Amino acid sequence: MDHTRVTCPNCGGHFEIHVRATRGKCPHCSISLIYETVREPPVQEMPRAAPEPAEPAAVPPPVVQPPPSEPAPSEQPAAEAPPQAVQEKVDITRIEHLVDAMDHERGAPRPSISDIAVIESLVPDTGHLSIEKKVDRLLRSRTRTKG
Incomplete structure (x- = not known):
């Protein structure tokens, strides 16, 4: 499994990237993205009869995360869990409109x-x-x- 499917936080488009990719651009909206490796919660497994031979550790696929919502007090993560990285959504068109509005407000210098x-x-x-x-x-x- 050399590729993994990710979702762009800006436009919501789905596309595939190489599992070891750390940076790239969304093919739909061309925003620059930084890919992070996200660990998925452990799945309870049945006890095994005999240990399997050691295999090279598989690299978990990087996933672009949406901003996490505030968990309820009963859903607070355990103190042992590593902190999750926060990924911000960027609305480029909103920023472009703000910059254009600033230029029009200033007018041409005398x-x-x-x-x-x-x-x-x-x-x-x-x-x-x-x-x-x-x-x-x-x-x-x-x-x-x-x-």
């Missing part, structure tokens, strides 16, 4: 007097004017050589 002076001293370099000047120079040089 140029200072020195900025206006520098801008007016610059000669506008438009493609048409420079080409027309070159053509005029060529025509003048040809008429001078002929006459």
Whole structure:
């Protein structure tokens, strides 16, 4: 089992990743993700008659976790359980709208007097004017050589 199925916390899309992958992007919404290995709760097993030979430990599949909800007081985890990592959901479109709104609120900055002076001293370099000047120079040089 080289691949495992994960769910994107941003768009909810499902896709498969390699079990040893630590970083990647969601193919649906292109958000960058960090994959964490999550241990699943132990399953009670029947006692075995004879121990099996030692096998290499299988790597548990990484899973992107949704933010955990507050457990009820009766469901508090035991003190021995390792703490779970918190994965935050990010709404990129909301952030983009906020940034755009900030740009519109500020408006365009007013140029200072020195900025206006520098801008007016610059000669506008438009493609048409420079080409027309070159053509005029060529025509003048040809008429001078002929006459």
